[in-house]
Amino acid sequence: MSTDPSRPNIVLILADNLGWGELGCYGGGALRGAATPNIDRLASQGLLLHNFNVESDCVPTRSALMTGRHPIRTGCRQSVPPGFPQGLTPWERTLAEELRETAGYQTAHHGKWHLGDIEGRYPSDRGFDEWYGIPRTTDETQFTSSPGFSPEIAELPYIMQGRTGEPSTNVCVYDLEQRRLIDETLVRKSKDWLARATATGRPFFLYHPLVHLHFPTLPHGDFAGTTGHGDFADSMAEMDHRVGELLAFLDEQNGDEDVRNNTVVIFASDNGPEFREPYRGTAGPWTGTYHTAMEGSLRVPFIIRWPGRVPAGITSNELVHVTDIFTTLLHVAGTVLPTDRPIDGVNQLPFFLNPTGVKSPRDGFLFYIKKELVAIKWRDWKLHFIWSPAVNESKGKLESPYLFNVVRDPKEESNVMAVNTWVLQPILRLRAAFLRSLAGDPAPRDELKEDWDL
Known part of the structure; x- marks a missing residue:
């Protein structure tokens, strides 16, 4: 030991x-x-x-x-x-x-x-x-x-x-x-x-x-x-x-x-x-x-x-x-x-x-399901690009993304995008930075895994 x-x-x-x-x-x-x-x-x-x-x-x-x-x-x-x-x-x-x-x-x-x-x-x-x-x-x-x-x-x-x-x-x-x-x-x-x-x-x-x-x-x-x-x-x-x-x-x-x-x-x-x-x-x-x-x-x-x-x-x-x-x-x-x-x-x-004196250094992350970017979580906010509230019942890609505040609305029931469009700025910056990183990722492409999609 x-x-x-x-x-x-x-x-x-x-x-x-x-x-x-x-x-x-x-x-x-x-x-x-x-x-x-x-x-x-x-x-x-x-x-x-x-x-x-x-x-x-x-x-x-x-x-x-x-x-x-x-x-x-x-x-x-x-x-x-x-x-x-x-x-x-x-x-x-x-x-x-x-x-x-x-x-x-x-x-x-x-x-x-x-x-x-x-x-x-x-x-x-x-x-x-x-x-x-x-x-x-x-x-x-x-x-x-x-x-x-x-x-x-x-x-x-x-x-x-x-x-x-x-x-x-x-x-x-x-x-x-x-x-x-x-x-x-x-x-x-x-x-x-x-x-x-x-x-x-x-x-x-x-x-x-x-x-x-x-x-x-x-x-x-x-x-x-x-x-x-x-x-x-x-x-x-x-x-x-x-x-x-x-x-x-x-x-x-x-x-x-x-x-x-x-x-x-x-x-x-x-x-x-x-x-x-x-x-x-x-x-x-x-x-x-x-x-x-x-x-x-x-x-x-x-x-x-x-x-x-x-x-x-x-x-x-x-x-x-x-x-x-x-x-x-x-x-x-x-x-x-x-x-x-x-x-x-x-x-x-x-x-x-020191969980009572130090904050988490993480602001957010991108959430994929298979190959699709479905949502982004940032601080107390959640932006959905594809609405999938239940398995196999996806409503598809949203023309205008849904935005929820998961502290005030933990069940994600009230889309508040219209009065909180400012949230798009930090969230989309997070997406842009991740996609730039993804484009330059040196990981070799596995052809078979890329093409196999249930």
Whole structure:
């Protein structure tokens, strides 16, 4: 383990399709059918953000998290079926690669990857010493029980594992039975790795992307029926328990406070809530689900704990974006950013360390869905170029964009463009600067990914 405060350990836990309004510390919990005491306790020990923003769905957010770059740059703009080109190109640099190669961190990935499913693009090829989990996503667990499915015509989904320098291998078919078991297995894998990592004296980075609450949202047998509110609530109770197991193991290492006090723990979600019944989630006061440009898609839970450094029991509405995590964690580790490409993430470390005295350095960001610039968020304002309040119900491109003040109008119901046209100036300057940067981005164009558009 590292006890050097200049190179703290890092544990990054990412929930899947967890909406802003699900957790008790965000106004949900028991109101959603399942208390979340472990994650609520984590929130009381650190900083909770109300205005942490992500990309439109799983792949774009995970790309932004790992590279600090918007997915419109990396080509990771959407989920695609197995057998088609997907994932980060070798040219991109991941957070794990930077931490391992420039700061000497041990690295592990246990969970959902969704950034490459062929040799050269698995986690063990992209900076992680070892990995265990799923290369793509969880709706594939329904394949083998679907009428007409045959492995002769569509690829079987697998749970996989691998180590750096070795080929990644299949562990077992990822079916509905394994769907119920996988989060338990992932925690066991992470606990085993943490025990080994803390014994080395070197700093470690554990990336633990949970499978819950992605559909089909099915709980482990130990949790099925425990809440009385169905599979979704049972799964939320399990998710909270798994996070609690991981934190308890981390906090108890070596029987003292050294590991806990020198470990940055981040808990967040990859995108807004699921829109499909019976697994539909909630974004609390915000409108929308993932695959939209509404606040319910952009805003998700985010908690950071770093004992003695990040103040405990603080909440903030300062603007933070998922790309900022890449940049901030490299500053936490005391290493430098890549200089050969534009990095969209900004350093939030001064704000995290003093959230009541320092403002976020971020003013806004552009929000794409696939190839389309759909909206721009700037301070308290949101400009929509394409109106997409619900998945698959887009009203199309707007001749005159809609403008909302998301503090006075969190549900984005009242277009106030006519009396606030001044807001166009800073927002369009932000767009112009980003498009200039995009035009000069040295990232090589991946022909297949550019042309593949669902």
